[in-house]
Amino acid sequence: MCCALLNRLLLVSCLLPLCLTPLSMRAVPQKRHVDLLVVGGIVVTMDAERRVIENGTLAIDGDTIVAIGPRADVETRFISSRRLDATGKLVLPGLINGHTHAPMTLLRGLADDASLHDWLNNYIFPAEARNVTPDFVAWGTRLADLEMMHSGVTTYADMYYFEDDIARETKAAGMRGVLAETIIGFPAPDNKDFAHALAYTEKFLNHWKGDPLIHAAVGPHSVYTCSKDLLAESAELARRYHAPILIHLSESKPEVDESRAKYGVSPAAYLDELGFLGADVLAAHCIWVDGHDVALLARHDVGCVHNPSSNMLLASGVAPVTQMIAAGVRLGLGTDGSAGGNHDLDLMEEMPRAAELQKVTHRDPQALLAEQAFAMATIDGARALHMEDQVGSLEPGKKADLVLLNLDTPDGVPLYNVYSQIVYALKARDVETVMIGGRMIMENRRILTIDEAEVLHKAREYGDRVRKSLDLH
């Protein structure tokens, strides 16, 4: 049957019911009113089919995406008095920074290119002991949040001290956070011992219960800084509250050597023996993991976070990213803290580094593809945080966490492949608009939730204070 004939038949069959229905009863399609339509962008969904919708539109109601598709389809079904024009821009899922220590931004560049021992013992530990207060972490978090929002981050996982203050600031900034109070086997700036840390953490978990943005978590620092009891009791507390557990895992070779000497097994295997591993654990770094460790992490559905800038800058080593992906490990991407481990919180820069580091290490330009690196910063990052039902892709039912990237810049032209452009060519400077849970957080590069000038002023003040506290000039 020729197309013209088929079309005519279809037309007739469509019109017939209308003709036979009295005018008053005709089904006028009702459009649903929603809070916002994001209209006309190149929508990179990161859904299971990896759909890229050329002239796409999202319908957003409350904090949730209710529809996504070609513009004409969505506009047939939804209407809104608020429209965000995304024509000629990329619309991406908000990026997920899987590992950081936000307030350390106030210490970035304090002592670089130093050996880890010198850096920790002569700079970071004394600086933290003398300076870290609730006020310090509040301003440090604001500075960190500014930087993360500018690079399109909408969700981040954090481990530091006074985490309750960090949570308050994160919520005020409008960001989504998985925020873990650090529990460590020596006196910390906030809690002098384990008992106090546990009590603080329990109060912290209670405080944020049910919050739509803040996921309070428990952060036993690592196998090498925490006793067996500390690890076990931290996990027990977290599980009683159904809270995530954040930990550093196998970041350095000495850490693994020490674990093998002390416990006879690797840090991952040791945690497995303790019953620590599970689908609520987020493990940062995982550089010095062997095949057995990788299998354990996959089997227990542990989320892992790769931090390429930090791993390179601290000379920690190269994580077996391709092996972990092949084994089905939930693997996200992180910046680490911006003192020592990194100097920025720019997740846009971690994507190319992740790809480049695997390529050069394996001497294979296809070792990690642009699309995979972008997945690590979005849907796979969400899987690592066990939040893939809420964030990480643009799909109906998920939170309206999204980013608009400007393509009208030298970085944006010409455009042959969206994943390649995002990962290798576009920069944080091209992030134009950021929305979290349907709320506009950054619009045309202006942060709406934080007073940037005030933060810069305070950061300089803290810089002076830290320098003085260490007798630096």
Next chain:
Amino acid sequence: MCCALLNRLLLVSCLLPLCLTPLSMRAVPQKRHVDLLVVGGIVVTMDAERRVIENGTLAIDGDTIVAIGPRADVETRFISSRRLDATGKLVLPGLINGHTHAPMTLLRGLADDASLHDWLNNYIFPAEARNVTPDFVAWGTRLADLEMMHSGVTTYADMYYFEDDIARETKAAGMRGVLAETIIGFPAPDNKDFAHALAYTEKFLNHWKGDPLIHAAVGPHSVYTCSKDLLAESAELARRYHAPILIHLSESKPEVDESRAKYGVSPAAYLDELGFLGADVLAAHCIWVDGHDVALLARHDVGCVHNPSSNMLLASGVAPVTQMIAAGVRLGLGTDGSAGGNHDLDLMEEMPRAAELQKVTHRDPQALLAEQAFAMATIDGARALHMEDQVGSLEPGKKADLVLLNLDTPDGVPLYNVYSQIVYALKARDVETVMIGGRMIMENRRILTIDEAEVLHKAREYGDRVRKSLDLH
């Protein structure tokens, strides 16, 4: 003698001659009028003493720096009707991109994550054969120049086709260039054979003789794409005109294996045998060089250029940067072209990558320091280009090529160490003002010499054209 007494004696001895001189004859210090004073910045000189002048001022006359020092000192001696306030900003020597193929920016992202063979034979070579014309290289160069200026690059070394058109655009952009016409052992988009290429190049060298910004050069592509005659005659032509010679050297392992099989020696040793190596050669990559090669490059004063992003992305390997520096090789930094080898021309991003790649490779956080990476992008880059008498540092007698970086951003605070901040924390987005040879090229992030909107429009047009030429959709 106590200080107070000493001061009093000095005061008396200073005043005495004045008192004894009749009023009319007193030496009123004459201030010299200059074209511009850049006032009050944190001036990072990169001179031999690595002076960082906190409240520094530069006096600029014509295209040259005539004085630099503490503000009070310079202002005592110089006066100008034009003043550029740099208070609270970093003032750096203009950055030097030691290796690129500017027009390839129009091909960036055309086919990524592909094997080198697939990428070259199925995408780049056909795309070049069907699209590269004088108009293509002109628009490609404009796009590349925009991007480079935005990242603080003031001088760049280029190798491509129709280099005369590239030179014209570079000069129009106000940039300094060492620009080499590529000579290669097969038909190129501009010249069908070696004879035509040589004739074109000689005309090109004549055309730009004596230009203050453009240094026309000869670019025999590499040992693996050029015959012995081609290499020798290219070098002979260059030397007849005292022009620089640009070449790719030991970028891949197969290239070195092939050279050893064919000539019995490494590419560097082969070039040495031909009398090719000298203080006028700029060799890009130098990844697969052994101790003997490094010694040769050092002994012949060859300039070398490290391209970390490209080397990682193409999985080429890790250059022995620390070994080359130790051997005294003139070693600069480059982006490579932005198709395949890289996707941007952002030299600010090459600095951290250079440091990170050496650190992680040597498992030593002190393998390459921030200051060394910054030197590679400035004074050592100038040494690689054999132009250290003209550019690469802020010193009297050198060209007024400089960059102002804004510190009033989240990337700029707090500031503990300038080198660390520049290399690890600050980004191209913080580059605010760029001056080349005393001429303002970018002011408050606005490019003054190129119509940005027009370039973006043309780049999109060329994107469509290239896609169609390869039957891509």
